[in-house]
Amino acid sequence: MLGLxxxxxxxxxxxxxxxxxxxxxxAKSTPGVGTVGDEIVVVIKRARPxxxxxxxxxxxxVRRGDVHRAVIVRTKKxxxxxxxxxxxxxxxxxxxxxxxxxxxxxxxxGVVSSDLRMKGWGKIASLAPKVSRYYFRPRSI
Amino acid sequence: xxxDVPDGLPTSLLEGKAxxxxxxxxxxxxxxxxxxxxxxxxxxxxxxxxxSVLSVSLPTGPFAGILISIRRKGxxxxxxxxxxxxxxxxxxxxxxxxxxxxxxxxxxxxxxxxGKRMRRAKLFYLRDQPGKMTAISTAVKKxxx
Numbered sequence: 159m160l161g162l163x164x165x166x167x168x169x170x171x172x173x174x175x176x177x178x179x180x181x182x183x184x185a186k187s188t189p190g191v192g193t194v195g196d197e198i199v200v201v202i203k204r205a206r207p208x209x210x211x212x213x214x215x216x217x218x219x220v221r222r223g224d225v226h227r228a229v230i231v232r233t234k235k236x237x238x239x240x241x242x243x244x245x246x247x248x249x250x251x252x253x254x255x256x257x258x259x260x261x262x263x264x265x266x267x268g269v270v271s272s273d274l275r276m277k278g279w280g281k282i283a284s285l286a287p288k289v290s291r292y293y294f295r296p297r298s299i
Numbered sequence: 300x301x302x303d304v305p306d307g308l309p310t311s312l313l314e315g316k317a318x319x320x321x322x323x324x325x326x327x328x329x330x331x332x333x334x335x336x337x338x339x340x341x342x343x344x345x346x347x348x349x350x351s352v353l354s355v356s357l358p359t360g361p362f363a364g365i366l367i368s369i370r371r372k373g374x375x376x377x378x379x380x381x382x383x384x385x386x387x388x389x390x391x392x393x394x395x396x397x398x399x400x401x402x403x404x405x406x407x408x409x410x411x412x413x414g415k416r417m418r419r420a421k422l423f424y425l426r427d428q429p430g431k432m433t434a435i436s437t438a439v440k441k442x443x444x
Binding site: 243 | 384385386387388389390391392393394397399426
């Protein structure tokens, strides 16, 4: 449940460490609170220092104060799975995206929620080292 | 307008008499009913205590963790398991009567075989104690591998 001013850790290797939510990109009618699988706009609050070599090359350089899009991958607020299970993590986490809804970085460190798959972020879910495989895959009818 | 009641059932069910009790007996699968009457029945000698380490086998893989809470509501009884996965704490709440739970295995019981007896019914304080959780999660990993 991340809304305006909600902070989260960034768990990819883009260089950002902590980001703050600025906007939740959902329909205007829904409340401005995001959960796992929602796209949000974030401001980078803390980032890793960029080494001299990295600054010269073409690697994505994420700096403090940058505004990026991100997708929420873990929430402290429990999320219900369609089968009635609830899953809750110890922190809020997100992964940075570019305007084309692709991953900005190359790797994801840490567990992500399987609810990502259900919301269409299967690519990110498959990049995570160990996805919470604890979801109910609905049988195709 | 009369409706037929399945064989062996009292017609008073149609009037709503003792309907919830009937549902509580018939809705859960036999496996779930045994779980309810043994592991999650506080009067049964084999009931699980909070602090025990359980492993739930689901169709998508097992989830193991320490039992931190049991919410007793008859057929809606649910329990929460907590584990640390890749340095992140994960909690999962299951309904006992969920048809997805294939099996609940007890890896270690609280208070037996050297396991510590917890002095609380709800172990939410473990969320703030990473030291205790690392010890528990390594034991869970070793036991479930």
